[in-house]
Amino acid sequence: MAESRTGAAGNVRSAAEAPSVHAPGADVLAGVIALRLRGVSKTFPGVRALTAVDMDVAAGSVHALVGHNGSGKSTLIKCLAGVQAPDPGAQAWLVGEPLTLGDRHDAERNGLRFVHQDLGIIPELSAMDNVGFVLGFQRGALGRISWGRQADRTGELLAQFGFTLDPRRPLGEASPPERAAVAIVRAIAGWQAGRGVLVLDEPTAALPAHEVDRLFQLVREVSASGTAVILVSHRLDEVMAIADSVTVLRDGAKVWDGPLAATTLQRLVDLIADTEGQHPSAQAQPGPAAPDPVTRADPVTTATPADPATPVGEAIPALEVRDLYGRYLRGISLTVGRGELVGVAGLLGSGREELPYIVAGASTEGVTGTVAIGGVPLGGGPGPSIGRAQALGVALVPADRAAEAIFADFTTTENVSLAALPMLRKRGFVGPARERRFGRTWLSAVHADPGYGPRPISTLSGGNQQKAVLARSLSVAPRLLVLSEPTAGVDVGARAVLYDELRRRVAEGLAVLMASSDLEDLLACCDRVIAVRDGVVAGEFTGARMTKSAIAYAMEGAHHEQH
Amino acid sequence: MSSIDVPQTQPVADPSQAGRPRGSRPKWLHHLSFTNMSVIYAEIALIIIFSLWAPHTFPSWTTAKSVLNGSAIAGLIALSLVVPLSGRIFDLSVGEAMGLANMLIAWLLVDKGWGIVPAIVVTLLAGVGMGLFNALVVVKARIDSFIGTLATGALFATLATVLGDQSISGPQLNGSFADIATTSLGGIEVPFFLTLLVAVALWYFQKYTVSGRRIFALGFNERGSELVGIRTRRLKFAALLVSGTVAGIAGILLTSSVSSGTPGIGSPYLLNAYAAAFLGATQFGGRFNAWGTVLSVILLGTGTAGLYLAGGAAWTQSMFTGVVLLLALGASNLERAVQARSWIRAKARPNGSAGTPAA
Numbered sequence: 001m002a003e004s005r006t007g008a009a010g011n012v013r014s015a016a017e018a019p020s021v022h023a024p025g026a027d028v029l030a031g032v033i034a035l036r037l038r039g040v041s042k043t044f045p046g047v048r049a050l051t052a053v054d055m056d057v058a059a060g061s062v063h064a065l066v067g068h069n070g071s072g073k074s075t076l077i078k079c080l081a082g083v084q085a086p087d088p089g090a091q092a093w094l095v096g097e098p099l100t101l102g103d104r105h106d107a108e109r110n111g112l113r114f115v116h117q118d119l120g121i122i123p124e125l126s127a128m129d130n131v132g133f134v135l136g137f138q139r140g141a142l143g144r145i146s147w148g149r150q151a152d153r154t155g156e157l158l159a160q161f162g163f164t165l166d167p168r169r170p171l172g173e174a175s176p177p178e179r180a181a182v183a184i185v186r187a188i189a190g191w192q193a194g195r196g197v198l199v200l201d202e203p204t205a206a207l208p209a210h211e212v213d214r215l216f217q218l219v220r221e222v223s224a225s226g227t228a229v230i231l232v233s234h235r236l237d238e239v240m241a242i243a244d245s246v247t248v249l250r251d252g253a254k255v256w257d258g259p260l261a262a263t264t265l266q267r268l269v270d271l272i273a274d275t276e277g278q279h280p281s282a283q284a285q286p287g288p289a290a291p292d293p294v295t296r297a298d299p300v301t302t303a304t305p306a307d308p309a310t311p312v313g314e315a316i317p318a319l320e321v322r323d324l325y326g327r328y329l330r331g332i333s334l335t336v337g338r339g340e341l342v343g344v345a346g347l348l349g350s351g352r353e354e355l356p357y358i359v360a361g362a363s364t365e366g367v368t369g370t371v372a373i374g375g376v377p378l379g380g381g382p383g384p385s386i387g388r389a390q391a392l393g394v395a396l397v398p399a400d401r402a403a404e405a406i407f408a409d410f411t412t413t414e415n416v417s418l419a420a421l422p423m424l425r426k427r428g429f430v431g432p433a434r435e436r437r438f439g440r441t442w443l444s445a446v447h448a449d450p451g452y453g454p455r456p457i458s459t460l461s462g463g464n465q466q467k468a469v470l471a472r473s474l475s476v477a478p479r480l481l482v483l484s485e486p487t488a489g490v491d492v493g494a495r496a497v498l499y500d501e502l503r504r505r506v507a508e509g510l511a512v513l514m515a516s517s518d519l520e521d522l523l524a525c526c527d528r529v530i531a532v533r534d535g536v537v538a539g540e541f542t543g544a545r546m547t548k549s550a551i552a553y554a555m556e557g558a559h560h561e562q563h
Numbered sequence: 564m565s566s567i568d569v570p571q572t573q574p575v576a577d578p579s580q581a582g583r584p585r586g587s588r589p590k591w592l593h594h595l596s597f598t599n600m601s602v603i604y605a606e607i608a609l610i611i612i613f614s615l616w617a618p619h620t621f622p623s624w625t626t627a628k629s630v631l632n633g634s635a636i637a638g639l640i641a642l643s644l645v646v647p648l649s650g651r652i653f654d655l656s657v658g659e660a661m662g663l664a665n666m667l668i669a670w671l672l673v674d675k676g677w678g679i680v681p682a683i684v685v686t687l688l689a690g691v692g693m694g695l696f697n698a699l700v701v702v703k704a705r706i707d708s709f710i711g712t713l714a715t716g717a718l719f720a721t722l723a724t725v726l727g728d729q730s731i732s733g734p735q736l737n738g739s740f741a742d743i744a745t746t747s748l749g750g751i752e753v754p755f756f757l758t759l760l761v762a763v764a765l766w767y768f769q770k771y772t773v774s775g776r777r778i779f780a781l782g783f784n785e786r787g788s789e790l791v792g793i794r795t796r797r798l799k800f801a802a803l804l805v806s807g808t809v810a811g812i813a814g815i816l817l818t819s820s821v822s823s824g825t826p827g828i829g830s831p832y833l834l835n836a837y838a839a840a841f842l843g844a845t846q847f848g849g850r851f852n853a854w855g856t857v858l859s860v861i862l863l864g865t866g867t868a869g870l871y872l873a874g875g876a877a878w879t880q881s882m883f884t885g886v887v888l889l890l891a892l893g894a895s896n897l898e899r900a901v902q903a904r905s906w907i908r909a910k911a912r913p914n915g916s917a918g919t920p921a922a
């Protein structure tokens with residue numbers, strides 16, 4: 001058992017044993033309990049998604065619901081919304097009155113409102129249209145819509161919360177917080193004070209960090225009006241900033257709940273990731289005193305963000321990124337050497353998902369800074385483009401397999417050969433036999449059954465589709481392979497195969513930059529992991545320091561909390 | 564899952580695994596299956612039905628010749644759509660483009676008194692120019708192809724009426740110019756052979772060239788194509804250039820065939836061309852392709868001729884086109900459903916590949 005950090009981990013033990021329900025006194029203090037859940041379980045065939053979850057949400061408070069993917073957060077929200085019925089025995093009360101869980105209309109009628117991550121708004125239409133679809137339109141004679149009054153009413157509703165956007169303009173032109181505001185305002189308009197419960201399901205997931213504040217101001221105002229707010233989030237720093245109390249779920253069960261004042265960010269990270277007692281970093285460098293958030297143990301690593309000079313005598317890195325700005329990135333700098341597999345960790349909206357696309361030349365909007373591939377700047381000449389990145393030897397495995405990587409109507413062979421077709425050309429044409437051979441060879445190379453070749457790729461499992469995509473990217477002999485979410489929807493066996501193949505190619509000199517939301521991925525195969533937070537490097541980990549908790553701390557900004 | 568145990572580190576093609584999946588039908592049988600080439604079976608069925616229905620007029624070499632020769636121009640226009648449609652680009656201007664070429668060459672020959680060769684060259688260039696204009700509208704100005712080519716088609720029609728608001732005809736359109744389209748070999752006229760030639764070129768382009776494959780990729784997944792590094796804008800540009808050029812060629816042949824330039828002659832060709840291209844796309848593997856399109860044009864021509872010879876009313880001919888299209892597209896959906904079901908069954912069988920149905 002590793003010796004734990006005195007303050008943080010010491011409390012974790014007692015926290016886990018803390019009473020699972022609020023002390024009765026808390027109810028009195030916070031006033032009314034707006035929503036009370038008891039014994040909510042949900043069993044899917046073969047899987048227990050939720051195990052007897054209790055929850056109390058006080059009126060006028062912000063209650064955070066946190067946990068990893070698969071912890072049961074979404075299942076609980078779906079039970080609340082009535083999308084799924086919980087197992088028999090679950091009980092719920094809304095302001096003291098019993099509520100039937102699993103009944104969509106009952107939830108709606110009693111004042112449970114939901115704003116999901118995609119907001120459910122139609123960006124082509126204006127704010128007044130989007131509000132009108134939910135709250136109804138202002139009518140004139142003969143039932144015609146009175147657009148003037150509709151615009152006025154929409155404007156008033158938004159003005160109550162300090163948003164002054166033109167209700168007649170398409171929402172697509174509005175800023176992301178403004179769009180969120182429209183979705184929230186239309187959900188809660190017309191409520192009696194202190195009655196409703198507003199559930200915000202990952203409202204900030206798609207927002208860049210610098211745009212979150214305005215949304216939170218709105219959430220505070222909503223809760224100040226007496227509405228209870230349940231905030232589902234994976235961004236713990238935001239939870240710390242705005243929530244009053246928190247429920248932590250892990251593997252379908254509640255592992256902790258209580259007022260936020262009684263916990264710390266580190267403890268929450270530990271509770272969520274189940275890393276209690278795993279603090280090797282604390283051993284290597286005792287105390288939270290590390291002044292630099294960039295934790296580095298291994299001197300082999302290349303230039304630091306603070307020291308932009310390329311180390312003397314070192315070969316030109318396969319990838320060098322300097323002061324890169326984009327939609328999410330805020331001046332990130334990093335390098336990837338030849339024969340190195342570097343992972344990028346970060347929460348949604350941190351820039352983790354944007355970086356691979358910029359490096360591959362596929363995302364150019366608002367991008368400034370330097371990306372150099374093997375010493376040659378990507379931005380030189382005709383400007384950054386996919387073609388230029390490819391010419392420099394970059395291959396991309398995109399994040400969204402179905403939308404960006406797979407050609408569902410092609411056979412597997414055609415999917416594999418697409419990038420390398422010009423190389424298969426002989427006297428101007430591509431021979432089918434030659435292409436079939438190529439497909440078989442590359443499917444074997446990524447340890448997929450070569451017999452899949454003639455099958456439509458849509459009939460393959462996610463893991464095998466991903467192998468085919470990887471085969472396509474490797475088949476052009478890239479010098480730098482950039483992957484985003486390489487294991488989304490990929491089964492465990494295929495994951496191991498993908499890791500092994502990447503490691504083997506890296507040993508041959510390939511440079512790999514792999515961005516993933518799955519820390520297990522990164523730990524399983526990376527030489528070095530860079531944690532990105534709010535668009536900049538928040539920590540860099542190698543060797544023994546590369547642990548789940550250390551990376552998770554850096555992603556969530558737990559180091560900053562220590563000062 | 565079964566592939567994890569492949570131990571090799573170097574790519575090795577294993578011939579024992581390269582064959583077709585276990586339990587499926589032999590490949591040649593699949594190629595002959597009804598849904599894969601339903602147009603051919605439907606054509607045979609139609610010939611039998613009309614031969615029984617109109618035994619004195621339908622089953623004759625004359626009917627065959629007239630169906631094939633009548634399919635030439637329609638086939639050429641339908642083929643001009645195959646390349647753009649493969650890339651999910653609609654060129655709705657081909658009918659009007661052919662009409663403008665028809666008027667232009669008639670006007671050059673009759674009203675301007677040009678020689679045959681310069682008139683043909685200029686009309687061909689006009690075809691290229693119309694394709695170029697479409698490409699500029701769709702690719703450079705980024706106007707959706709469906710709307711953009713609707714607009715350019717209207718402009719082409721306008722230009723055609725500017726050249727003449729009445730039919731242009733004259734001796735210059737007969738004689739040696741008319742010979743272009745009416746010279747025949749065994750009763751089959753030049754335009755039909757030219758259509759076959761274009762079909763061969765198109766088939767080769769789609770099956771064996773990199774650009775042909777990339778056009779399909781563009782049509783299946785545009786974002787994916789960009790990320791693979793395909794220059795999608797260039798491909799779209801080229802596709803529209805091709806359809807405009809082929810429409811120009813079709814216009815010249817049409818003029819030679821009917822010996823006149825007639826305003827508005829092109830637009831009725833458009834819908835039948837789309838019908839044939841979409842019907843053809845259900846054949847031979849489910850992509851827009853040359854031979855499926857040509858056969859579909861012939862099938863539609865056979866039906867129209869048969870109904871005419873059997874004494875059917877005029878409305879039965881357009882009804883025929885609609886019914887055939889719905890049946891063909893419905894059948895291909897059914898085929899897909901049947902395939903999916905048999906695939907699931909094969910997966911669920913305990914002695915299947917891995918024993919567990921994939922998620």
